Amino acid sequence: MTAPGPLVRLDRVTCRYGDEAVLVDVDLAVGTGEFVGVVGPSGSGKTTLLRTVLGTVAPATGTMHRHPGLRVSYVPQVETVNWNFPVTVDECVLMARVRGRRLPWPSRAEREEVASVLERLGIAELGSRHIRELSGGQQQRVFLARALLGRPDLLLLDEPTSGVDVRTRHEVLHLLTDLNEAGLAILLTTHDLNGMAAHLPTLVCLNREVIGAGPPRAVLTASVLERTYGARMEVLHHGGMPVVVDQYQDERAKVVELRRRERRAL
């Protein structure tokens, strides 16, 4: 889809679970071919933001505009998947074809589509395997394949590199970059500031409200990060890329020293 305006736009969106506001006055727009990452601490509303865009969480106030006919696919956090559910890779990917054909078994065209998307993601030979029998990277690709089979204009991913090793993280990042270069708009959340967020074209720092938004070099600053995470962080630059250094160790050392002095004074 090539839309003149944004594919999705949130205007002053506030979302609540009961009395608790999880998102407050959030403005966000994702346009055709954009690649946006959302970072923030646990409980900052990242997943709620994705769910709002997905349409499964309704804003309490504010508005969410989606381009008419927009197709959105969602890749959930791997931690939320029931890996022991009895589904093979083919069965899992085919779930994207839930509408239309009513018969349980796939048509020839559907089988070819599934084979094609698995081939594209480099897991063509895994169709008959159970989803638990795969590596972390392969599991992520299976759910990406399911999302892509829905032919989305906008792809949402919740923590796509959570709990995976460095190599898998690189694979996922390259894969998503390739998809984005092919024209797919992507909105993802991540905890990984250096391995993932710093490599994305656009970042949003979120802690219930948007603290900062823009290219990583502009957003990953000590000031924005401290307001986002409530903790001091140092930002270095290496090869033109921002590198965030967590100062937790320094802070912890200071606290330990302070307590030691307090005990002596007593």
Next chain:
Amino acid sequence: MEVLFEPFQFEFFRNGLAVATMAGALCGLIGTYVVLKGMSYIGHGLSHAIFGGFAVSALLGVNFLLGAGLWGFASALMIGGVTRRRAIGSDAAIGVITTASFALGLALIKVFGSAGKSPDAYLFGNVLAVDRGQVVLVVAVSLLAVAVVFFGYRPLLFSTFDPEVADASGVRTARVDALLMLVLAATILATMNVLGVTLVAATLVIPAVVARMLTNSFSRMLVLSSAIGAVSGFTGMVLSYHLDIPSGPMIVLTGSALFAGVFAVSGRRGRGRAGHAEAGFA
């Protein structure tokens, strides 16, 4: 050998055998969804809730199938509604709603009687209570269940595996769940005569758990679970006659023996699958 075929000369046995076999297959089919949704306890609970409906329909003099069926379906919807609020887990919701219904049934029968119907038959199953009408009922519910699973295969699978993404993909998960609850209530109602309130839950859970130990594919699990349920129903019914043990317990014991056999031979891998498929066992 003649002794083996002796019971087939009796119409009540042929009816009972047909109902037990179909009931086993039906429970195996629906039990697949029940087990994978982590709601094994719902079979136990709903059958008890329907007992409350039995007592109320006897008291009001309305048709048992209609009264108990509506009662069971309403209970299933209430459980679904309470569970969707998430503050209360499905096991707790089932525990509250269905045991309250069961207790109400017991109290009503104690005070007003059961209008000539034996509550024992519904509690423990009674093959002698199976008539042609019962056979027709089980056939009708089986056809309904097969139609729902066949034509609703894709949305049922998606909403069982990943309800949130299914919802976002256009599956009306609340409707799908309600339809499943309707079929489940109908299944329990239709099979209570043979299996009894106290044992219906096991016939929903055991075939599905055995099937899960044997396969990693959802479609194969559905077929295997139905087949295991049918074999348990048929074999249990035949053994019930020869050993002079009520049909319900015998069908469950046959299923349990299959479970033990598969558990023993499937190795750690199979046991792991089943252990993860369902945390609780009603």
